[in-house]
Amino acid sequence: MRTPIIAGNWKMNNTISEGLQLVGGIKSHNLNQDVEAVLCVPFTIIQDVKKAVENTNIKLGAQNMHWEENGAFTGEISPKMLKELGVDYVIIGHSERRQYFNETDITVNKKIKAAISHDIKPIVCVGETLEEREANIEKDVVKSQILKAFEGIEEKDLDNIVIAYEPIWAIGTGKTASSDDANDMILFIRETIGEKYGEKKNVIRIQYGGSVKPSNIKELMDKSEIDGALVGGASLVAQDFVDLINF
Numbered sequence: 001m002r003t004p005i006i007a008g009n010w011k012m013n014n015t016i017s018e019g020l021q022l023v024g025g026i027k028s029h030n031l032n033q034d035v036e037a038v039l040c041v042p043f044t045i046i047q048d049v050k051k052a053v054e055n056t057n058i059k060l061g062a063q064n065m066h067w068e069e070n071g072a073f074t075g076e077i078s079p080k081m082l083k084e085l086g087v088d089y090v091i092i093g094h095s096e097r098r099q100y101f102n103e104t105d106i107t108v109n110k111k112i113k114a115a116i117s118h119d120i121k122p123i124v125c126v127g128e129t130l131e132e133r134e135a136n137i138e139k140d141v142v143k144s145q146i147l148k149a150f151e152g153i154e155e156k157d158l159d160n161i162v163i164a165y166e167p168i169w170a171i172g173t174g175k176t177a178s179s180d181d182a183n184d185m186i187l188f189i190r191e192t193i194g195e196k197y198g199e200k201k202n203v204i205r206i207q208y209g210g211s212v213k214p215s216n217i218k219e220l221m222d223k224s225e226i227d228g229a230l231v232g233g234a235s236l237v238a239q240d241f242v243d244l245i246n247f
């Protein structure tokens with residue numbers, strides 16, 4: 001049985017005061033304890049959100065990190081720094097980072113390895129563009145992203161890795177992949193993991209992301225292969241995030 005995991009990706013939103021107000025709104029509700037709830041917040045708020053979620057089951061995540069522990073990498077944040085802040089999860093290879101900040105399959109792979117070696121759980125993002133889907137190559141694209149991301153990753157680490165399938169055309173557009181299409185791709189990702197790791201494919205958790213909201217979460221979560229959601233816009237509204245966790 002895989003524990004459902006619903007993670008909010010705040011992206012570049014919320015000052016400290018705005019973020020604390022949002023967390024306060026979320027905490028004022030009862031949350032389904034059978035669902036793992038994660039907040040992936042900007043670096044500037046991590047310490048404050050960490051304090052705010054003490055004594056709750058809400059987990060803390062970052063949205064990116066460098067793979068080195070320290071060094072001459074101006075503007076970067078290292079896994080060691082995140083670990084000291086008590087971060088549980090880190091999003092790796094989000095499509096916005098691949099698109100705007102030159103994230104590649106090679107850096108994604110290095111970051112996954114660095115996260116694991118620092119005991120931070122990576123949420124590894126994959127997904128195709130609209131052009132790739134229209135050209136019917138979406139599965140080739142996603143398979144290639146998965147195989148490159150997992151290069152050199154050991155079987156024992158799969159318990160601590162989450163994959164997020166986020167079709168780029170569904171992010172922030174209001175267009176959700178149909179629950180059948182999302183389930184179909186996530187099954188394909190699971191089979192790809194199975195080709196490399198055998199039965200371990202059944203333990204790795206795979207989320208769907210892209211315009212997930214309270215009105216479509218249940219249909220997605222009812223699907224056999226979908227273990228959770230990575231949520232942008234709807235995670236910025238306390239009531240919506242609570243409704244997602246309590247789907």
Ligand SMILES: O=C(CO)COP(=O)(O)O
Nearest residue numbers: 009171172210211232233
């Ligand atoms: O990119 C996403 C989460 O990482 C999805 O964003 P939206 O939920 O706003 O479409």
